[in-house]
Every structure is written in C-alpha cells, then in structure tokens.
Amino acid sequence: MIFALIGNQNSGKTTLFNQLTGANQHVGNFPGVTVEKKEGTLRKHSDVNVIDLPGIYSLSPYTAEEVVTRDLLINDRPDGIINIVDATNIERNLYLTLQLLELDIPMILALNMMDEVRASGGTIDIEKLQTELQIPVVPITASKNEGVDELVERAIQSVCEGPAEQRVDFCKGPVHKAIHSTAHLIEFQARRLRIPVRFAATKLVEGDRPIIDALKLPENDQHIVEHIAKEMEQELATDREAAMADMRYEFIEKLVADCVVKPLESKERRRSNRLDSILTHKYLALPIFLGLMLAMFWLTFNFIGAWLSDGLTILLDGLTAGVDQWLGAAGVSPWMHSLLIDGVFAGVGSVLSFLPTIVVLFFFLSLMEDSGYMARVAFVMDKLLRKIGLSGRSFVPMLIGFGCSVPAIMATRTLSSRRDQKMTIILTPFISCSAKLPIYAVFTAAFFTDHRPLVLFSLYALGILVAILSGLLLSHTLFRGNPVPFVMELPVYRLPAAKSVLLHMWEKAKDFLVKAFTVIFIATLVIWVLSNLDIRFNLVTDQSTSMLASVGKGLAPLFAPLGFGSWQASTALVTGLTAKEAVVSTMAVLFGSGEEGLAVTLSQYFSPLTAYAFLSFTLLYMPCVAAFAATRREMGSLWAALLVMLYQTATAWVVAFLIYHGGGWLLGVNGFSNPIDWILLLLVVGAAAAALAYLGRRRSSSPCGSCAQRGTCDLDKH
Amino acid sequence: MTTLDQLKVGSTATILAVGGEGALRRRLLDMGLTPRTKVLLRKVAPMGDPIELYLRGYSLTIRKEDAAKIEITEG
Numbered sequence: 033m034i035f036a037l038i039g040n041q042n043s044g045k046t047t048l049f050n051q052l053t054g055a056n057q058h059v060g061n062f063p064g065v066t067v068e069k070k071e072g073t074l075r076k077h078s079d080v081n082v083i084d085l086p087g088i089y090s091l092s093p094y095t096a097e098e099v100v101t102r103d104l105l106i107n108d109r110p111d112g113i114i115n116i117v118d119a120t121n122i123e124r125n126l127y128l129t130l131q132l133l134e135l136d137i138p139m140i141l142a143l144n145m146m147d148e149v150r151a152s153g154g155t156i157d158i159e160k161l162q163t164e165l166q167i168p169v170v171p172i173t174a175s176k177n178e179g180v181d182e183l184v185e186r187a188i189q190s191v192c193e194g195p196a197e198q199r200v201d202f203c204k205g206p207v208h209k210a211i212h213s214t215a216h217l218i219e220f221q222a223r224r225l226r227i228p229v230r231f232a233a234t235k236l237v238e239g240d241r242p243i244i245d246a247l248k249l250p251e252n253d254q255h256i257v258e259h260i261a262k263e264m265e266q267e268l269a270t271d272r273e274a275a276m277a278d279m280r281y282e283f284i285e286k287l288v289a290d291c292v293v294k295p296l297e298s299k300e301r302r303r304s305n306r307l308d309s310i311l312t313h314k315y316l317a318l319p320i321f322l323g324l325m326l327a328m329f330w331l332t333f334n335f336i337g338a339w340l341s342d343g344l345t346i347l348l349d350g351l352t353a354g355v356d357q358w359l360g361a362a363g364v365s366p367w368m369h370s371l372l373i374d375g376v377f378a379g380v381g382s383v384l385s386f387l388p389t390i391v392v393l394f395f396f397l398s399l400m401e402d403s404g405y406m407a408r409v410a411f412v413m414d415k416l417l418r419k420i421g422l423s424g425r426s427f428v429p430m431l432i433g434f435g436c437s438v439p440a441i442m443a444t445r446t447l448s449s450r451r452d453q454k455m456t457i458i459l460t461p462f463i464s465c466s467a468k469l470p471i472y473a474v475f476t477a478a479f480f481t482d483h484r485p486l487v488l489f490s491l492y493a494l495g496i497l498v499a500i501l502s503g504l505l506l507s508h509t510l511f512r513g514n515p516v517p518f519v520m521e522l523p524v525y526r527l528p529a530a531k532s533v534l535l536h537m538w539e540k541a542k543d544f545l546v547k548a549f550t551v552i553f554i555a556t557l558v559i560w561v562l563s564n565l566d567i568r569f570n571l572v573t574d575q576s577t578s579m580l581a582s583v584g585k586g587l588a589p590l591f592a593p594l595g596f597g598s599w600q601a602s603t604a605l606v607t608g609l610t611a612k613e614a615v616v617s618t619m620a621v622l623f624g625s626g627e628e629g630l631a632v633t634l635s636q637y638f639s640p641l642t643a644y645a646f647l648s649f650t651l652l653y654m655p656c657v658a659a660f661a662a663t664r665r666e667m668g669s670l671w672a673a674l675l676v677m678l679y680q681t682a683t684a685w686v687v688a689f690l691i692y693h694g695g696g697w698l699l700g701v702n703g704f705s706n707p708i709d710w711i712l713l714l715l716v717v718g719a720a721a722a723a724l725a726y727l728g729r730r731r732s733s734s735p736c737g738s739c740a741q742r743g744t745c746d747l748d749k750h
Numbered sequence: 751m752t753t754l755d756q757l758k759v760g761s762t763a764t765i766l767a768v769g770g771e772g773a774l775r776r777r778l779l780d781m782g783l784t785p786r787t788k789v790l791l792r793k794v795a796p797m798g799d800p801i802e803l804y805l806r807g808y809s810l811t812i813r814k815e816d817a818a819k820i821e822i823t824e825g
Contacts, residue, residue: 120807122807123807123808124807127780274768274779277780278784294807314796414795517774518813519811520811520812521781521810523809
C-alpha cells in the first residue's frame with residue numbers, strides 16, 4: 033500500500049514524515065526532473081510505504097514541484113493521500129485540499145498543530161468538517177507525535193473502504209455550470225485515459241495547458257470547452273483563473289465559518305509578531321543577522337565543532353598508532369605498512385576529523401530553516417539579491433553553501449525559476465564551503481598565527497565578493513531579464529522538532545561518511561599508488577620521481593604566475609578535486625611531513641603572500657567531484673556542468689593572479705616583470721569568457737531543456 | 751485607481767482585482783489574494799522592499815512591483 037503525503041510548505045509535513053517512518057527513509061529523485069523524492073516505510077506497518085511529496089500550495093502547472101506532484105498522482109495513482117493541513121492556517125491550507133479532492137483517490141486529512149489551536153482558545157468541529165468534506169479528518173500534533181497512530185489506522189481503513197461514493201461538490205453558480213457541462217463532455221475521453229474526470233474538467237475550465245494536451249480532445253470538443261469557459265467569464269465578469277480561485281476560497285470561507293472557532297490572534301502568532309518586531313526591524317534586522325551568522329561560525333569552527341574535532345583526532349591518532357605498532361610487530365612488508373598508515377589512515381583520518389564540524393554546521397542551518405528564520409532572511413535580503421538579479425530565496429542555498437556546496441546546489445531546486453536556479457548553481461560554489469576549512473586551518477597556522485580570525489574572515493568575504501561580481505556579470509550578460517515572482521509565506525516562528533533536526537544531522541553525517549569511505553578512500557589509495565610508484569610501477573624512494581609528480585610537474589607552470597609553482601602544490605590541487613579536504617592530506621603525504629609537521633614544511637615552499645594566493649585559488653576553483661555531480665544533475669547536462677567548472681576555475685586563477693601581483697606590488701616584492709604571466713592572464717580571461725558565451729549559446733538554443741512545459745511556461749521566456 | 755503598494759503600514763484594504771499574468775498572477779490567486787479579501791499591510795522590509803501582508807490568518811511577502819498590480823479600496 034502506498035500513500036502520498038501532500039501539504040503546503042511549513043505545514044509540518046517533514047515532521048509528520050519523520051514521525052511516520054523514523055529512520056526508515058531514503059532520498060531519491062523524481063525521474064527526469066530535479067525534484068527530491070523521499071520514500072519511507074511506516075513504523076509498525078512494514079507493508080505500507082509513504083512518499084513525501086514536495087511542499088506545494090496548489091496543483092497549478094507552473095513550478096516543477098507542482099508538476100511532479102500532479103504527474104505522480106495522476107499517472108502512478110497512489111492507494112491513498114494523506115493531506116496534512118496546518119490547523120492554525122486552515123483557510124489557505126484547504127485550498128490545496130479542494131484540488132486534491134477532485135482526484136478520486138481515497139484521502140485523509142491530517143489536521144496538524146492542533147495543540148496550538150487549543151492552547152490559544154480555538155476549536156475545530158472535526159465531525160462537521162468530515163461531513164462537509166466527506167473524508168476522514170484526524171486532529172494531530174506531529175511535533176509531539178499526538179494522533180499519529182490514529183491517523184495511520186484511519187488512513188489504512190479509508191483505503192480498504194475505497195473512495196466515498198458521493199463526493200462533496202464545492203462549486204456553485206456559473207462555475208458549477210461550466211465544470212459540470214465540461215465534465216459531461218469529456219467523461220468518456222478522460223476515463224479512457226484514466227484521468228480523474230472532475231479534476232480534468234476543472235483544469236480544462238481553468239485553461240490548464242498540460243491537461244488540455246494530455247486529454248487529446250477532438251478539435252470540436254476543444255471549441256465547446258472554450259465556449260463554456262468564455263460564457264462563465266462573461267457571467268462572472270472575471271477571467272477563468274480568478275473565477276476558479278475565487279470559487280474555492282468562497283467555499284472554504286463558508287466551511288471555516290461553520291467549523292472553526294478561532295481566536296483573533298493565536299499565542300504563537302503574537303509571539304511571532306513580537307519576534308519579528310526585532311528580527312525584521314528596520315535597523316536591527318541586518319546587524320542581528322550578521323551577528324547570528326558570526327555566532328554560528330564561531331560556535332562551529334572555534335568552539336563546539338573544534339572541540340569535537342580535537343577529540344576525534346586524538347581518538348584517530350591513538351587508533352593509527354595502535355595499528356602502526358601492530359603492523360610493525362606482525363612483520364607486514366614495508367610497502368603495505370606505508371600504504372595503510374601513510375595512505376589510508378593519514379588520508380581518511382584527516383578528513384574524518386572534520387566530520388563534527390559539518391554536523392554542527394548543519395545543526396545550526398536546520399535550526400534556522402525549521403524555526404522559520406530562513407524565510408525572514410529571504411525577506412530581509414531580497415532587495416539586495418535583486419541587485420545581482422536573484423531573489424531573496426537564493427540566499428538560502430547560498431547560506432547552505434557555507435556548509436557544503438552539494439546540498440546547497442541541491443537546495444536550488446526550491447527556486448521557482450530555472451533562470452534563478454542556474455545562476456545560483458554557478459554562484460554558490462564561490463561561497464567558501466566547510467570542506468575548505470582544513471586547508472585554511474593548516475595555512476593560517478603556518479603563516480598567519482597572529483591574525484587567524486582576520487585571514488579566515490577575509491577569505492569568506494572574498495568568496496562572497498566574487499559571487500556578487502559574478503552575479504552582476506551574469507545578470508547583465510547571460511541571464512538578462514527579470515527575476516521571478518517572489519511570493520513567499522512568512523511562517524510563524526516555531527521551536528524546531530528535535531527529531532527533525534537530529535535526522536537532518538544524521539543524513540548529512542551519513543552522506544559525509546559515505547563520501548569519506550568511498551570517494552575519498554579510493555582517492556587516497558590512488559594517490560598513494562601514484563605517488564609511490566613510478567611510470568614503470570617500481571616503488572620509488574624519492575617521491576619526486578613518482579607518476580603523480582609527473583602530473584603535478586606538467587601542471588605546475590600554469591600555477592607559477594600565481595606564485596605557487598611547486599609540483600606538490602599543483603598535485604594537491606588536482607587531488608583536491610576528489611574532495612577539498614584531500615588537499616591537506618595530499619600535501620601531508622607529498623611533503624613527507626605528516627599532518628603535524630605540515631605547517632613547518634609549508635614555510636619552505638610558500639611565503640605569506642603566495643600562501644594567501646593559494647588559499648584564494650582553493651576557495652574559488654572548481655568544487656569537488658560530489659559538487660560536480662550535483663551541478664551536472666541540476667544543470668541537466670554534462671557539458672553545461674563542465675562549462676560552469678571552467679568558468680569557476682578561470683575566475684579562481686584570475687583572482688589569485690590579481691592577489692599575487694597586486695599584493696606583491698603593494699609589498700614591493702615581486703614586480704610585473706614576467707610577460708608570460710600576462711599572456712597567460714589574457715588566455716584565462718578568454719577561456720572564462722568563452723565558457724560563458726558557450727553556456728549562453730546552449731541556453732538560447734534550448735531554453736528549458738527537457739521541461740514538460742517547454743514553450744508554454746512563461747517563466748523561461750526571460 | 752489605488753494599488754496595494756500605495757497602502758500605508760498598519761492599514762487595511764480590500765482587494766478589487768488582481769492584474770498581471772501567468773505564473774505570478776496564478777500564484778497570487780493561489781495564495782489567497784482573491785477579490786473581496788481583506789489585507790493588512792504589516793511591514794516593509796528593512797531595505798524598503800518587499801512588503802509583508804497579513805491575510806486569511808497568515809503572513810505573506812510580495813514585492814512592491816507585484817503589489818502594484820493589485821487593485822484595492824482602502825478599508
């Protein structure tokens with residue numbers, strides 16, 4: 033038995049899904065589109081599955097989330113729908129319910145956040161609501177797991193009984209006439225194609241393009257439908273879309289007046305308003321936001337995260353020492369010993385010690401998201417982001433970019449336009465992700481001991497600055513046109529559910545561990561082999577004769593104009609593509625110093641200036657393979673993803689070049705002597721421009737990719 | 751003709767008609783900005799745009815340029 037869990041954003045859908053399934057869930061993708069699909073098995077009912085559909089407000093054909101939901105409901109026909117409704121915001125939530133009712137799928141209404149309704153002195157007449165809507169209604173409080181068991185029982189029961197014979201008819205007057213005459217006309221065709229008749233009729237009257245196409249009505253019938261809709265428009269003196277929305281809300285207003293007694297303003301709403309009077313205050317909003325960000329980063333990187341990381345490092349060091357000793361005592365051959373200790377333990381270990389920081393960062397990010405503060409960030413930041421051609425919503429993925437580019441790129445899915453999504457994908461990797469932190473940590477320890485926080489802050493600021501400049505460049509060249517509609521709910525502030533936050537952290541930790549033991553594990557093995565064997569597969573004694581050294585030496589001249597032409601540095605940058613943390617572990621292996629001695633060894637190869645140039649290059653150049661994979665998926669093509677990477681790497685090169693030469697000029701060290709540097713600069717700038725030009729050309733030849741509504745959707749006409 | 755962007759903070763208006771087209775208009779209607787709905791202008795964002803509305807028991811934020819497409823009558 034399969035249930036679809038559907039509801040508005042902020043209705044507590046994820047909380048309910050977590051209560052229903054616990055940790056028995058897996059995350060995937062809807063085929064063909066980039067919308068996340070979560071599936072899970074019910075606890076106590078191993079034969080019942082739940083699909084968590086994206087949070088939507090309507091079944092209109094405009095956003096990818098809405099289209100995916102419609103397609104799943106119509107084509108895959110789940111056995112039942114669990115429609116979650118925020119009882120404190122029942123009017124707008126029921127708007128989606130009315131559209132779902134037309135699908136002829138057994139449905140149950142989960143009336144969430146009933147504790148808040150009761151606490152603020154409101155009541156909802158459940159019996160009456162059930163009679164009026166003719167579906168079972170179960171009051172629940174998902175965050176406290178109240179009513180969830182009853183919800184499951186009643187949901188399974190309602191599927192076994194099948195849909196109620198007589199469904200409520202919520203239209204009247206001219207709309208009623210239009211829908212019913214259309215329903216009669218298309219009944220046969222709709223049944224033949226297994227599309228719910230009432231849903232199809234409503235959508236036809238509404239002028240819904242995908243349904244008109246899917247029904248394949250004969251031309252004559254299409255004219256009749258058009259005539260019916262025109263007549264309705266004339267009678268009501270309005271257009272069809274407004275007429276339908278009005279019809280639904282009119283029904284809901286009456287229903288709510290009959291069934292709901294609500295206090296004028298709930299306790300949570302009043303508390304929310306009080307919080308907003310500070311958090312979105314005219315002058316306080318920005319300082320508070322920046323303060324919170326600083327506090328979050330301080331706690332993550334200097335306090336909790338660092339403390340946990342240190343603990344884990346001690347643990348791992350102990351383990352390494354133990355294994356080292358054991359291998360020695362067992363008489364394992366030297367090369368195997370080296371592979372395990374210098375390769376696997378050193379590489380994976382240095383990456384693992386970073387796990388706590390990531391978990392702590394995601395803890396704070398999910399607190400911000402679940403409490404409702406993220407929406408305020410978008411509200412406060414919208415005007416600023418609009419200057420670089422994006423909307424306030426893009427701020428959220430960019431913020432996640434501080435944690436990790438992979439989920440940040442994935443989070444761009446919630447953006448309602450492809451244009452905004454693509455732009456955000458290109459810009460987000462410039463935001464310094466937390467995987468780059470071990471690199472900063474090692475270098476600042478070696479070169480900037482007195483000014484560590486300042487240097488760290490300047491790197492984060494540099495990333496943001498480059499993102500802004502790139503945004504301006506992109507919105508004036510490749511992505512000209514207006515940002516999309518910014519119509520967003522500001523949810524009531526709520527205390528995040530511990531379970532959701534913990535599950536979210538666990539998900540991220542799992543992701544990271546999997547990455548550590550697959551991609552990074554293999555990468556460390558490959559790097560050990562490449563750096564310990566020469567071209568004829570002999571073990572090398574001097575690593576400068578290894579295979580990896582040849583690759584690094586080949587690339588080194590490209591980095592010479594940036595001040596770090598050593599083959600070890602360029603090799604580390606190459607291995608950094610597997611995962612940014614690998615830059616440090618590679619350097620530790622290549623400089624033969626180990627993690628502890630790395631800071632000392634680095635000063636032989638870098639000056640503070642070239643170290644800073646190196647850091648800014650690692651900050652900006654193409655992100656790791658995992659982020660590349662995410663980009664490929666979200667951009668929809670390998671070629672586009674490659675062009676994005678080329679653009680990012682070229683930008684990194686130019687910025688590092690400017691820092692090295694500009695800094696050198698300011699400090700009066702290296703001059704502008706080498707003409708080859710300038711020729712290379714021109715070539716790289718040319719490469720960046722060419723990458724953008726190609727991206728632009730590809731875009732104009734197929735603006736919406738494989739989107740189902742190509743040509744009909746006006747989001748992509750910009 | 752008065753439009754929603756001209757409303758003062760703290761005052762209420764009734765929607766007469768929603769202009770615009772396509773995705774934006776549909777979204778405004780879906781979110782409950784239908785004719786005869788009462789709307790309170792609760793706040794203007796720190797940088798002067800967007801605005802925060804209160805209608806049907808919840809808060810919604812839209813931009814001023816989009817609010818300019820919504821006809822209202824004050825009160």
